[in-house]
Amino acid sequence: MTSSSAAPLRAVGLTVVRGPATVLDSVDLAVASGHRVGLIGPNGVGKTTLLRAMAGLQPLERGTVHRTPLTATVGYLPQEPLRSPDETVTELLTRRTGV
Numbered sequence: 001m002t003s004s005s006a007a008p009l010r011a012v013g014l015t016v017v018r019g020p021a022t023v024l025d026s027v028d029l030a031v032a033s034g035h036r037v038g039l040i041g042p043n044g045v046g047k048t049t050l051l052r053a054m055a056g057l058q059p060l061e062r063g064t065v066h067r068t069p070l071t072a073t074v075g076y077l078p079q080e081p082l083r084s085p086d087e088t089v090t091e092l093l094t095r096r097t098g099v
Contacts, residue, residue, distance in 0.1 A: 008033050008072060009054065014063035016049050023049045026063070038093055051076055 007030035016024040023046045031037055031054075039047040052058035054065055055076040067074065083092055 007031055008068045009074060010066040011050075011054055012064050012066065014050065014053050014065070015061040016046070016053060016058060017061045024053070029054070036097060038097075040089055048078075 009031040011027060011029040014024050014027040014029075015022065027046075027050060029037075029050070037051075039050065041047055049058055053060060053063075055074040056065065057076060077096070087095075
């Protein structure tokens with residue numbers, strides 16, 4: 001198992017504020033080499049904001065994203081609005097990612 005400090009992608013203390021709302025508050029996340037991440041939760045809790053921050057697409061109030069090597073890139077697949085009403089989250093992930 002990869003320790004969080006050795007993970008090729010790490011977020012440390014990410015904080016994002018929009019107007020009066022704190023969307024992310026000191027979030028830490030480590031992603032090991034070869035792993036994929038999917039976030040599931042209600043609308044408005046910061047899932048997209050976290051993934052955009054990890055990809056370098058979201059300005060941060062505080063915190064850092066570490067990539068090893070420094071030339072590494074993070075892919076970001078935007079939300080898919082077209083999901084069949086009878087399709088489960090697992091089925092959607094399998095269809096989109098092959099997992």
